[in-house]
Amino acid sequence: MKNAPYDVIVVGAGNAALCAAISAQEQGAKVLVLERAPQEKRGGNSAFTGGGFRMVYKGLEDVKKFVPDLTADEIASTDFGGYTREEYLDDLGRMTEYRIDPELAEILVDKSTETAEWLRKKGVRFVPRYGAQAYKHEGRFQFFGGLVVEVVGAGLGLSEAEFKAAEKQGITIRYNARATSLLYGRAGVEGVRLVADRVEEDVRAGAVVLACGGFEANREWRTSYLGPGWDLAKVRGTRYNTGDGIKMALDIGALPCGNWSGAHADPWDLNAPEYGDRDIGDAFGKHSFLFGIMVNANGLRFVDEGADFSIFTYAKYGRKILEQPALMAWQIFDSKVIDRLRSTYRIKQVTKVTANTLEELAGKLEGVDKEQALQTLKEFNAAVRKEVPFNPNIKDGRGTTGLTVPKSNWAQTIDTPPFEAYGVTCGITFTYGGLKITTKAEVVDAEEKPIPGLYAAGELVGGVFYFNYPGGAGLMNGAVFGRVAGASAAQYTARR
Ligand SMILES: Cc1cc2nc3c(=O)[nH]c(=O)nc-3n(C[C@H](O)[C@H](O)[C@H](O)COP(=O)(O)OP(=O)(O)OC[C@H]3O[C@@H](n4cnc5c(N)ncnc54)[C@H](O)[C@@H]3O)c2cc1C
Incomplete structure (x- = not known):
């Protein structure tokens, strides 16, 4: 968009947001990241995680790609098993009682391995998930459940590595900047209204990626959508995910999607x-x-x-x-x-x-x-x-x-x-209901048409998780669709 200071604004600074920002920048976009939290509390739920990433892998050879420093002892005493595309899709289907959007499921699964490789190239380091996904039994470890690696330093390690990569690529990050609404004109989304230090400000851009979490930290929404008792649940992660991104998109006509009464x-x-x-x-x-x-x-x-x-x-x-x-x-x-x-x-x-x-x-x-x-x-x-x-x-x-x-x-x-x-x-970890997106991570309106200039990734997308969830799929979901959303937003803004 002419005269806009940024090509892409990414709202949020967790795993989905930073993957979106890095991916948009890789496509040549000038990117601004807005983080509601102060710098010392940055990174959303992603920074609280155990760092487990669920991906398709074909046994030891693939594990070695992610963990090149496996010791001879580890290799000798471990059966790493494997996790096929079909098993991943089956687990997503079984866990969600076959309600998961099949197109999104295929993208999540098919891009899982390459996305983990991309993260590794960006500086995220992985180790085998011993202790949680493999027990020593009769002298050997045998991996089960499809989740073979976690990030070194868990969530904080992941978050630090992603911020480092974003900063290295020259992405601007503003802290204490809470997005409150979308600037919406004839051509579609044109930027974001934010509040910083109690002052409102409009920032314009060619496209916006919403990646600012679900509504798990919003006691009122929890009670309204999840039901009685949920007001009293403890929040496992950040206090900043109060559904702002979902609300901003619904306010301009986005379609609610997925399991609004469900939560992890x-x-x-x-x-x-x-x-x-x-x-x-x-x-x-x-x-x-x-x-x-x-x-x-x-x-x-x-x-x-x-x-x-x-x-x-x-x-x-x-x-x-x-x-x-x-x-x-x-x-x-x-x-x-x-x-x-x-x-x-x-x-x-x-x-x-x-x-x-x-x-x-x-x-x-x-x-x-x-x-x-x-x-x-x-x-x-x-x-x-x-x-x-x-x-x-x-x-x-x-x-x-x-x-x-x-x-x-x-x-x-x-x-x-x-x-x-x-x-x-x-x-409570995160909520399952949210926005409907296309395979290019475009947010759609009530007629299921993409809202020009608006993209979404991560927890605030509905249609992926229902009722239950295979551990490690949340981070992978954010990373895969973050990358897709960032690239789509950058390409859109370049065309505009
Ligand atoms: C304790 C814990 C352990 C977990 N362990 C794992 C695990 O091992 N593996 C796994 O796959 N998943 C795990 N998860 C789930 C995982 O955290 C989520 O699936 C994933 O991190 C969501 O990423 P996200 O980027 O969508 O959201 P987040 O990482 O929560 O990022 C949201 C961002 O948006 C910001 N924000 C919110 N509102 C605004 C606003 N209005 N303006 C600007 N910024 C805003 C927040 O400050 C934050 O930076 C765990 C979660 C928790 C809480």
Whole structure:
């Protein structure tokens, strides 16, 4: 656009936004990034993540491309498995009950490997996800669940690497700059109105990419769209994702899309702060429930803790906990499995009790019916199919028999002291409802026609995740569509 100071404005500075900004700049665009947060809190939810990226990979050879410094020892003791295009598409279909937009699903999957390679070239470093996606069993690690790598330094490492790449490419980043509306003229979107230091300002550009997150940190919208109780959920990440981007687009006629009553939410430490803590990152998350049981305030189990690998269940079990009395539960383990719990169970800021007998433990579970909890443990122990061998690296079929709420895999009696229990509540990660985009990341209006000059990527796009989610797909979704949105916006503005 003539006389506009920028070709592309990117709203937000998380993973999706920075991938969009870098990609637009690669196409020759002059790019401005607007970050609502102050510099020391920059990077959105992406900076809080465990850094797991889900991608198609063909075994060791592909893993080596992302982790060139794998040691001989790691190679010898690990079966990295593989993850095909079909498996990725199947997982997305299964998790979303086949509601995912099939075209977006194919783009996400087909561009996953090349996008991880692109990130690596931009300075993002990866390591194998030992401990979470592969356990040492009979001397070997075997990867499962399709999520093989995470970023060195987790979310903060990712965010720092992406900011460094953006700055190196000469992209301008403004902090404390909250976009509030879109400048919309005859030709389409022409820029953004923002508020900085309480002063309104208009900035013009040829195109705008919205990548400023969902509405998980907006208590009022949560209650309106997700339902009662969601006002009381803890926010796992940033406080700045309050749905601004979605609202700005809806205000000019964009079409709402996807699972507006759905959200990604996990079992999260009972006493975690209201919003995420960047120093703790995702370590308030308690995802090793598959090795024990969870009881609610009535002392009853309420989910199949071993229904699948937790990478396929954790994102829907937050909601289940929210639905329990007092919105909480306790996860119970015995000493047989303690060394299998993820490192997030060993942080200082943890709600934990220990005991040498089950009776003593049940008495320490604050807010729980002690007698019923003991009864539940007794019935659970009696129901375990002890004849089936335990194997944490496969769905081992070692379940229970005869329980109203079964446990399908990894069931072990809870009978060997010392016992440990961890208090959890619901932590909301991000919301699933948002804007509808095309395969070029163009935002569409009520007639499903692209709104000229408007693009979107990341959490605020609807139509990708419904009900549940395969871990590691959020960052990949942001990166893939961020790249697409940035390139599309730059090409559009060059034509304009
Ligand atoms: C604790 C935790 C752990 C997670 N672990 C993983 C994981 O290991 N793997 C995975 O795939 N996913 C993970 N996720 C999910 C992942 O964070 C999201 O899928 C992804 O980061 C979303 O990226 P995004 O760029 O869309 O949003 P964000 O990273 O949240 O970025 C949104 C940006 O927009 C800014 N913003 C908001 N409103 C405005 C406004 N009005 N104006 C200007 N800027 C604005 C925010 O400040 C922020 O910079 C995790 C999430 C959390 C919270």
